[in-house]
Amino acid sequence: DIVMTQAPLSVSVTPGESASISCRSSKSLLHSNGITYVYWYLQKPGKSPQLLIYRMSNLASGVPDRFSGSGSETDFTLKISRVEAEDVGIYYCGQLLENPLTFGSGTKLEIK
Amino acid sequence: QVQLKESGPGLVQPSQTLSLTCTVSGFSLTSYHVHWVRQPPGKGLEWMGVMWSDGDTSYNSALKSRLSISRDTSKSQVFLKMSSLQTEDTATYYCARVGPPGFDYWGQGVMVTVSS
Numbered sequence: 001d002i003v004m005t006q007a008p009l010s011v012s013v014t015p016g017e018s019a020s021i022s023c024r025s026s027k028s029l030l031h032s033n034g035i036t037y038v039y040w041y042l043q044k045p046g047k048s049p050q051l052l053i054y055r056m057s058n059l060a061s062g063v064p065d066r067f068s069g070s071g072s073e074t075d076f077t078l079k080i081s082r083v084e085a086e087d088v089g090i091y092y093c094g095q096l097l098e099n100p101l102t103f104g105s106g107t108k109l110e111i112k
Numbered sequence: 113q114v115q116l117k118e119s120g121p122g123l124v125q126p127s128q129t130l131s132l133t134c135t136v137s138g139f140s141l142t143s144y145h146v147h148w149v150r151q152p153p154g155k156g157l158e159w160m161g162v163m164w165s166d167g168d169t170s171y172n173s174a175l176k177s178r179l180s181i182s183r184d185t186s187k188s189q190v191f192l193k194m195s196s197l198q199t200e201d202t203a204t205y206y207c208a209r210v211g212p213p214g215f216d217y218w219g220q221g222v223m224v225t226v227s228s
Contacts, residue, residue: 054213101159
């Protein structure tokens with residue numbers, strides 16, 4: 001199984017500042033078709049997860065462009081610029097390259 | 113619009129079988145894959161399995177011996193059955209659609225408690 005390792009466990013951010021969350025996969029998520037199958041989700045308190053970034057760097061529909069994704073074959077970063085109070089929750093990375101689909105353990109973002 | 117909604121019992125006794133239904137609207141089960149993902153209280157996400165759009169299924173090997181996913185396309189429903197439930201199966205169970213951008217729509221989730 002592909003292991004997804006996230007860091008940090010939690011991050012506290014002042015509104016207006018930036019935050020970065022890292023995710024590392026135990027196997028390259030770069031498919032031979034050129035697509036990197038890493039995804040980012042946000043689970044707001046008491047809610048279902050919602051898709052933020054797909055295929056490493058593509059912004060999901062309706063997601064503010066304060067969110068961006070980048071990375072390589074195994075190391076990925078979610079950056080949140082100009083953090084707002086509505087960004088609180090747990091961020092998960094996940095891979096759709098192969099079954100079983102796996103997720104990182106989550107990074108909790110709090111507002112200072 | 114696209115919607116998924118899980119339904120099922122909130123409480124299941126140990127060793128019993130869990131049956132959940134995911135009712136979808138706004139898309140066809142023959143065009144999109146529907147996955148089941150669960151989340152124990154205060155913990156992360158665990159992928160359980162998928163009903164592919166062609167009717168085939170795949171399962172997490174850790175659950176495969178206890179898990180069955182099926183569907184009724186005429187009712188736009190996907191079913192999950194998991195046997196021999198234990199307390200560690202207590203979780204919120206989600207169904208989610210995978211479209212071109214991945215898990216693009218999730219149900220609200222159904223909390224299942226395994227307890228006598």
